[in-house]
Amino acid sequence: MFDLEEAIKKWRRSLRKNEALEDGYREELESHLRDKIDHLKAQGFSDEKAFAEAVKKIGDRDLIGEEYFKADTKKLTGRPPWKKGLLPTALIPNYFKTAFRKIKRQKIFSFINIVGLAVGLACCAVIILYVVNELTYDTFYKDKDRIFRVNAYQVNEVGEFYMATTPGPLGPMLKDTFPQVEEATRVVPPYENPDSVLVVQKDKRFFETHVFFVDNAAFRIFYMPFLKGSPEHALTRPHTVVLAESTAKKYFGDEDPIGGILQIEVDYDIGIERVELQDYEVTGVIEDAPMNTHFKYDMLLSMPTFLANRQDFDTEWVNPHTKYTYIKLQPDTDPSSFKEKMVLASQEVTRQFEERFGSSLKVNFDLQPIGRIHMSSYVRREMEAPGNWYYVTIYSMVAFLILLIGCMNFVNLSAALSATRTREVGLRKVIGAQRKQLIGQFLGESSLITFVAFILSLVLMNVLLCPFNRMAGTELSIAGLTRPLVFVPLIALLVLVALGSGAYPAFILTAFRPADVLQGRLAQKLRGTGVQKVLVVGQFAISVFLVICTMTVFKQLNFMRGQALGFDINQKLILRVKSNLDHLRLDYEAIKRDFVSNPYVTGATVSSSVPGDHDESGYYMTTREEDFSDTMRLKVNTVDYDFIPEYGIKMIAGRSFEKENRSDINEAFVINRAGLIELGIPTPEEAIGKRYQAHYHRMWKTIVGVTENFHYRGMQEAVEPLLLDIETSLMDNITLSVSTENMNVLMRGVRATWEEHFPGVPIVYSFLDENFDRVYRYESQMGRMLGITTTLGLIIACLGLFGLAYFVANFKRKEIGIRKVLGASHWDIVSLLSKRFAGLVLVSVFVAGPLAWYAMTRWLQAFAYRVDLGWFVFAAAAVGALVIAMATVSIQGMKAASLDPANSIRNE
């Protein structure tokens, strides 16, 4: 049933929605409505119809309201506030104006907010750059979905391996046999000296690292835009070379390199052959390889050159030479079904292997999309060390934590300040501000602060990038910010920070009723809210967590560095022989003699690797004649007679190699203690005289001695079984035992001897202890990274605490004044302020402790030799955090305590 009175009541209430319709106006309109209804009813309308008609006649509420507003307002435009103006953002300049005023008025808080956020943002931006760089490896190819590297899965009698390398004839065969293969190229680094190819142009001599032989098809597979020359025939002739832009500049300056000649010394194959400088004609210049590709090239040499020196390369399916095969499939070819077709090639490998060695080798070829090589590597012999998800994740998390501390500062200080700002909000509301305008104002403030912080973070980023690049071995630059993949998340982050930091005052503070606020009922309620406490605990928990992690990482590092390694690491100078290797291998005794004639050189030895090198070579050993089904694997280091005494390695049984025993060079080897276990020999003494055959060269050798374990690969891993063997054909390092009292004389002498034996070859040397430290590079990288960020995090957290203490001290000025009048000492005042914060910091220690313990226990598990976490680290972190926090608070406390109470009480 239609209730007229109810309907009128509802209608009357609906009028209130228009703020221009004041009480009197509404009453008059209602009176009118009732008259009209009476009138209509008299004409025979029903209640319902009369009401509807009367309402319709009176017309639109907002139009009436607007007319009233125009009559009442002094505003020139006469535009009522509920109507949208021409510029929907008309208030935004005002928000920024008030925000700017706030920043100016509260210098300390603004400074803390801006610096905190800027540091957090800078860390995050650097990490975003890093992560994007890692994740976008090889994704810039237009048809990256069609480009694959062919990997090989090999099974033979000694084990199974996934290899990035494949036989030389595979590429051409795939291209010739399968129409699905659009292009194929081989990429072949020089055999013996892939990281140090000597290149000479007139008086310029350098070692080059990224040199490869490629088929001309490489230009049609990879993205290699030509700056000079043309891709059609650049590498189709022997002895031609295409240079990357910066390499061309290095050798030819501003001259046109096309047609120029470079002398390049490349090793084509295993074995002692004369490697010599050969002339190459420059036929093209291409853009430098991008930073984020696993295939980094400075020089590309033509495949016909390689084939001319290695005739068997096109037919040899089983040579262990390192070479890669890349193919590009036709559009719309399904890679997984294509994989199965490659079985043809697998059979060829097996056939040839059996023919040659009489044993079986099974190979399956697999396609790996080029974009997955860096982050999802599963094969051996990668071109460069693949990306590490573990560190990408850790770094991202740490950067995020730092930003979180910065944001917490902002929210925290805003929350604290909000107690003083309730009046402002209340007054604004009374004057007529709507809630959404106030929200706009607060968000405007946080946006402005975030923006200023962002500008500052750009400056900070420039400072941070340099050490970061050195640490992570990257070449990130601030220019990377313009990449959409970087700036989209960064902008999103900025918006998130601005919204997140401004949300508390924006939404909580503006929700109160102005009457409560103005009567001061709210100020009490807001002070010391839980939010504040939670945030302070959160900040310090993060800081303490990071402190504990940093300390543990450094503790582990120091432990590893301080452990007895089992060999002499000091005063050893390593010379890397990269060229003229056959001279070293044939005449090493003479070369050593010449070096030792220097008074500062006390000894010399030659070996295939030195401790700290990441050398994966190993022998598979057996005691049977032709059966390798039951083999034992030992890592191998080929050395000369002097290696064991020069390195001070302790023998626990038998003897070291002896020059007097002429047969040692062919028949003897020495193993370490771990090798005993691998070979299943119970005591060192029993090992002496045991004979084994090595899979590598099929020679029978006898164990003549056993050494104590020495940590040739660092302390992360347990010492692996190792075999020392005299095998001159693999040697390329000279170790000199030196005395460093007079570095100048020493180095002058060493250089002179070097020049005598290796004329024209640049000398590459390092000290063993520095070299060895590289085995800890991930750990020390992480340690430094954590060290920097932890310091930054602690500073930001302390800044926040400082701000809070400042605020509390101000807030309690009167209380402090009265306490002083009543006889409180400085100490009483300081402890009054410190107590509440001390409690919070302690709570945060208890929050962070278990988390850090869990994280670090897991991290340490990866190490074979590790420190105990120990209570000391936790206690130190707790005490440290407490001391730093209290020092920060006490500064404020002292200041507050030294104020003249007369002033603070009289005030107001």
Added chain:
Amino acid sequence: MISKTMVAASTKPVILSILARGEMYGYQIIQHVTELSGGTLEWSEGMLYPVLHRMEKDGLIQSKWRISDNGRKRKYYHLTVQGREELEKDRKEWMRVNKLLNRLWSPLSLPD
């Protein structure tokens, strides 16, 4: 029907003229207008009130709340001295316009 602009222009003189007949409340004014115009001049009724409000602010009319016999609250409007002067002025202006239009529309002056 009379066009919107004409209604807007005539509102003030119409109200002033009606109130010259005596004190009235809003609904009465509307009824008078409807009757006298024979239904040709129709106002969106609610829009009358902001106009009255403005005229009162301008000092042309004055209002007073009264309780009517049936207990309903009504706001009565009456002319002020200034309102009467304004009415006189408006009347002269409208007459002048009226005269002009009359001349223009008389058959003699119609162009061939």
